[in-house]
Amino acid sequence: MPSMDPAGSKDSNGGPKADFFARKQRIAQQRKSLPIASVEKRLMDEVRSHDILIIVGETGSGKTTQLPQYLFNAGFCRDGKIIGITQPRRVAAVSVAKRVAEECGVEMGQRVGYSIRFDDMTSSSTRIKYMTDGLLLREALLDKYLSKYSVIIVDEAHERTVDTDVLLGILKSVQKARSGPINQLPNIDHTKAKNGVVIDKENDSQRAGSLNRYQGLKLSPLKLIIMSASLDARGFFEYFGGARAVHVQGRQFPVDIFYTKAPETDYLDATLITIFQIHLEEGAGDVLVFLTGQEEIESVERLVLEKLKQLPEEKRKLKVLPIYSSLPSEKQMQVFMPAPIGFRKVILATNIAETSVTIPGIKYVIDPGLVKARTYSAHTGMESLVVVPTSKAQALQRSGRAGREGPGKCFRLYPEREFEKLSDSTVPEIKRCNLSKVVLQLKALGVDDIIGFDFMEKPLREAVIKSLELLALLGALTEESRLSKPVGHQMARLPLDPTHAKALILASQFNCLEEMLITVAMLSVESIFYVPREKLEEVAVDNLFQMHVACVLAAVRFYIKCARTAAKCFSSLEGDHVTLINVYRASDDLFEKSKIGNNREKAEKDMRKWCKENFINSRSVRQARDIHRQATSSFLGLKPKYDWQIRENVEQMGLHVASCGDDMLQFRRCLAAAFFLNAALKQPDGTYRVLSSGQSVQIHPSSVLFRTKPDCLIFDELVRTNHNYIRNVSRVDYLWLPELAPQYYTLKE
């Protein structure tokens, strides 16, 4: 294998030469010992002779880091072409790119780079580019042939995220288009290609321009490589018409699986018992427990700590650590730290530990066999979170977590016959989510017939129809169900929920686009207000030894009151949307002021402190600021290369960025105009009825209007948990609806 050169001559400033070569040698050795290294030649032969290749590789095969390097060395980047590798997650794209840059001995962003939302580390010399699959989809909007790529590798395809599924369909048709002469394509205007893709040269002047550029040219064919874990390779094989498949060995230690004899009536109790059985009877090694959510994790944590107290001193060396996505990152990091000497770690995790994070030192896995999953009812248009049994694939993924570093054990808290009854793989996300975003995106990519589109697995027909109806009502589609001009095209350009995109477009006419930009950014992130539970417990524990129980309760109540008072500083009687704007502006003021005379880190620190004092989730506010600015880090002084910055986009569209100042009436009227499908009227019993669907709903208790209960309101989302709750609501005037959405509401006398 030809070796890759280190970046420039680093010896003058990169430390002693000997170190450098020792490290280089070590990396070369590691690379050679990976299972995939033995099939390099065969893989390259397969890629040369076939346009589609499926690689089935288990964990530890080295496919993600090695394959792009093999392709580069085999000459697939000649003529400045790029090898693109997609990942479902941002962190994976970044960390793998870093690893590969190191292996190649190049600086990040040179030959090897990555590109994710808000962070683009690529340059004109980048040839191996890691990115999220969603980002490649956005690129396809700008260049429908993805002409700068010679090879596209879709990694972790078995996870079947919505973006992966859409991408597979698009890549299939891009490949078909690139294998024929380009100059023919514009002539087949309005005729349907096999995949339901219509090349519409009038669609977009920019795209027509790019087509003209290609006229008479023949693009090089696109090589497609799909990489998947072993279990569900058959689906890919069938979807790609019996494409070549290569199996690459993984490097995984054996894991013994144990089942219970009978079904457990109380799986949390069974979990607790199993934790202590392992702790008291098994050899050294940490334990990973899969639970369904934050609440369950917190209660198991409490139970373990209680039970631990009953053990003799020398047997109490157990450290319990929770991990779930909404846990602050400092707390998440604790699971990666080694336990104190002589201690065993028990990690209580959601399915974040299935794929997103890999925790070292795990030897035992406890799997009650349940997962909280999102479901979508096309009939009601409602999403809900329900606890369901895992699939076999998920159970395997979970048990595999015990065999990363050595042989392990997995305790499934259900009988073996129950395992046999589980479905083979998890239902792909595209079959259980709201499709309005996907449909808008496909329309923008030139896919006219959504139902006829060649999905690997078709979404439910009713769900597609529901989305088409919604988009039509928002004015994004014409009567022929094509993207409307300009609204549909404008909406598709914005990386937002269709309703939020529409709200921005309308806000330009209502002179409140400044406010709406902040609002959609805040609505796009997790809950802003956050009462850290451990704070409550701190109060309780601190006082437990000094005070009467009643005093403890009083202290807790006082604490909750503080949180509420803090929230009140920002709360507005107009509703949650204005409240969110108030929070954003207050945090932004603080951040900007703190930045003057301070470095960025100090400003970030001040910000976190301020958030904590005000019971605000600092990560959410930060995310909202990123979305609002949609700031892409400019690498090497280059300008951001993508044109989907929200603010820049709305300006380019000719929308008028103005503030309504204190005139929140205008702002609320704009909300009514955009969210008219989400309007609800108060019923005599204090609940609400959604005007468009007739559903009975309640205001979520986190809303500032929970007590006020105005007669008429609009809401951002409707989620079913214990009740049908509407979240993020604002007061509107009933009469605005027929005035601002006459296409939908007519005044009945």
Next chain:
DNA sequence: GAGCACTGC
């Protein structure tokens, strides 16, 4: 008077 699996542009 509740609760939020996990991603992504």
